[in-house]
Amino acid sequence: MPSELRFDGRVVIVTGAGAGLGKAYALLFASRGASVVVNDLGGGRHGDGSSSKVADAVVEEIRKNGGKAVANYDNVLDGENIVKTAIDAFGRIDILVNNAGILRDKSFIKMSEAEWDLIQNVHVKGPFRTTKAAWPYFRKQGYGRIIFTSSNSGLYGNFGQANYSSAKMALVGLANTLAIEGKKNNIHTNVLVPTAASRLTEDIVPPDFFKELKPELIAPVIAWLCHEDCTENGSIIESAVGWAGKCHLVRSSGAILRQSLTDNVTPEKVRENWSSVTDMKTAKHYESIEETTGELMNVLEKLKSGEESQEFVLQHKYNHRDTILYALGVGASVDEPTDIQFLYENHENFSVLPTFYVIYAPMGLMSSPILQNIIPGTQLDPTRTLHGEQYLKILRPIPTEADVETRFKVQSVLDKGKGAVILVEHETFDLSNGEKLSTGQISAFAIGAGGFNGPRNSDSIIPCIEPPKRKPDASIVERTITNQAAIYRLSGDYNPLHMDKSIAELGGFEKPILHGLCSLGFATRHVLRVYAGSNPEYFQSIKARFTKPVIPGQTLRTDMWREGNRIHFQTSVVENNTPVVTGAYIDLKDVQIQVPKLNPCSAGEHLESDAVFKTIAEYVKTHPDQAKKINGIFLYIVTSKGETKAQWTLDLKKCEVYKGELKSGKADTTLTVEDADMVQIALGKLNPQVAFMKGKLKIKGNIMLTQKLKALMDANKSKL
Secondary structure: OOOOOOOOEEEEEEEEOOHHHHHHHHHHHHHHOOEOOOOOEOOOOOOOOOOOOHHHHHHHHHHOOOEEEEEEOOOOOHHHHHHHHHHHHOOOOOOOEOOOOOOOOEEEHHHHHHHHHHHHHHHHHHHHHHHHHHHHHHHHHHOOEEEEOOOHHHHHHOOHHHHHHHHHHHHHHHHHHHHHHHHHOEEEEEEEEEEEOOOOOOOOOHHHHHHHHHHOOHHHHHHHHHOOOOOOOOEEEEEEOEEEEEEEEOOOOOOOOOOOOOOOHHHHHHHHHHHHHHHOOEEEOOOOHHHHHHHHHHHHHHHHHHOOEEEEEEEEEEEEEHHHHHHHHOOOOOOOHHHHHOOOOOOOOOOHHOOOOOHHHHHHHHHHHHHHHHOOOOOOOOOHHHEEEEEEOOOOOOOOOOOEEEEEEEEEEEOOOEEEEEEEEEHHHHHHOOOOEEEEEEEEEEEOOOOOOOOOOOOOOOOOOOOOOOOOOEEEEEOOOOOOOHHHHHHOOOOOOHHHHHHHHHOOOOOOOOOOOHHHHHHHHHHHHEEOOOOHEEEEEEEEEOOOOOOOOOOEEEEEEEOOOEEEEEEEOOOOEEEEEEEEEEOOOOOOOOOOOOOOOOOOOOOOHHHOOOOOOHHHHOHHHHHHHHEEEEEEEEEEEEEEEOOOOOHHHHHHEEOOOOOOOOOOOOEEEEHHHHHHHOOOOOHHHHHHOOOEEEEEEEEEEEEHHHHHHHHHHOOO
C-alpha cells in the first residue's frame, strides 16, 4: 500500500471553512495531522449577516476527532488578522486555501457599482490581503502552498455573473504571477476550479446533479496540491463529482499578415487570413511570456528576411504496440533486464525510449511536399538522399500513447558542391492539449544536388561535438541481427534502400544498409543503461552524425565519455573497427551511474569522485599556502550503494592528498559520502549542509573544521 499523505507539523488556513468546500478541506487536513485555522464570517451566500457558530462548529468537530483547530471570524479583507490567528495559536503558517466567497448575481445592465465592488473585494482583494500577510512567513521558512478558488464562470463566463466571473478570472492572473515570484522560495501557487454542492450553488444547478456535487470528492485534490511532495505550480485544476483535470490557455498558430517589414497590414489582409488566425487545430500551450515573445521574434525574423518558410504538417496516432515495435527495432531484448520496461505494456515502469520521436523525421521528409522544387532545376532522388545528422530534444515526458502532430519546416538549403545539405526542423505536439513534446533537426545530404550557387553555411546548424581525447570511460558491445532493418522499417521509415538490394546498389551500396537512426537507438540504450539506470526521464537531448553505413548482422560498439551531464559517444562496427556514428552526445538531466563495462584498457573500480580528489591534490600541490590556512587532516570514506569503495586522505597540514588511509596519526575529521554525492557536492549542485542534514554526508570529529573546506571546493569547481 502507498504511504499515507500526512500534514503533521503543518499549519493550514482555510477561509470560508464553516460549510461546504471549506469545511471539507478543514476536516481532511485535520484528519491528516495538520493544525487548522477555520476562518468563517458566518454570513450567507450573499454576504449578509455574520455568526461565529459555523466556524466554532467545525472547530468542535475537529477537536472531537482528536485534531487541532482554532476559529477565526474575520472578514477576508482583514487578512492580517487571519494570519495572526495562525501565528498566535500555532507559531507558523504553511498552507493557505483562499476559499471564501459570496454571490451578487445580476445582469450586467442592472448591476450597480456597489454590487461590483463587493464581489471584487471578497474574491480578489480578500485573497490578496490574506496571501500578502502570509507571504513573508512563506519566504522566511522557504516553504508555502497557496490555493486560489476560481470558477467555471471565470473561465467561460456565465449570464448574470459579470462581477463574479471577472473576479474569478483575476485570481488566475494573480496565481500565474505568484507562481513565478514564489518558485525560488519553494512557494507553490495553484488555482482550483471546483463545482460542488454549497451555499453558492444551491438552487443554481438541477437537484439530481446537486446531490452528486459532494465537497468531500474535491477535498483530496486540494490536499494533494498542498502536500510537500506535489510539485505542481502555476496550474489551473478543475474538479467535480470525483473527477479532476488540468486547464490552460492555448493560442493558435496564427498567420503572418504581411510579407516583409516594408509591407502594411490592412483590414482586407486580416479578412483573407482570418481562418488561419482562428484555426485552433494546431493550437499550442505556452508556459511563459518569454515563450510567446520568442514566437513573435521568430515572426519578426521571417519578416526581415522577406522569405516564406516551407512548412508541412503530419499527424500520427500511436499506442504501446508502436513504441514496443520501435524498441525491438533498435535492439531492445528480453534478455537485458533494463529493456523490459520498453517491451512490456504491463510493466510497472512501462515507458517509451526517448528517441522514439526521431522516427517522424524521415517519415515527414519522405511523405511531405516540402522537398519538391527546393533546389531550382533539380528533382531530388530519394535513393540518393542520405540521413546526415540528427538532433532531438525531449521537452516533456513522452506519453505511452497519444495523438500527435509533427510540424516540419525547411530551415536552410546549403550548397556543398558535390551535394546539397537540407536542414529541416521538426516539432511534435500532443493534440490533446497542444503541448510541445519535442523539437529536432534532421540534416539530409542529397548526393549530386549541389552546384546551384547557394549558401555553404547556416546559423540554424546544431553542431556535432567531438569526444574528449582520452580512452573511453565505458563501452558496450552489442550485435545487430540480420533482420534488424526489416524490423526497424515497420516504425515508419520505408525507404527501399534498407530492404531492396537493387535499390541499395543504385545508391552505391553492396547490400541494403541499416537505418542510421536504428544505430542511434542502439547507442541511446547503451548510454542510458550506463549513465541513467535506463531511466528515460533523465534523457534531455541527443545529437549525432552518421558517417558510414552498417550492414544488418554486424556488431556495434558504443564508446562513452562523461563530461558532467553530457555523455559523448561514438558507435563503431566491431568487425572492421569503422566509426559509423560520430560527433555524438546525449545531454542528461542528471547522471545515475550504473556499473559499466569498462574499456579493456581501464583497470580497477571506476569511481567518479576520484577525479575530484585528483583535482584537489593538484591544487594543494600548487597552492600550499591556501591548504595550510585550513590546517586540518580529513579522511574521506567513499561508498557506492552503501559499501566502502575507496578512502582518500587530505592532510592539509603537510599539504598532501593521496588515495588510501592516513599514513600516521589521527584524522581531525572523518567524512563518509556516496561516490555520486561527492561529485555533486564538488560541483556545487548539492549543498554540504543539506547533504549532512539528509544523512547523505556523515561527519565524525571536528565538524566545524569542515566549514573551511568550502574554499578548497570552490577553488576547484571550474576544473571539475
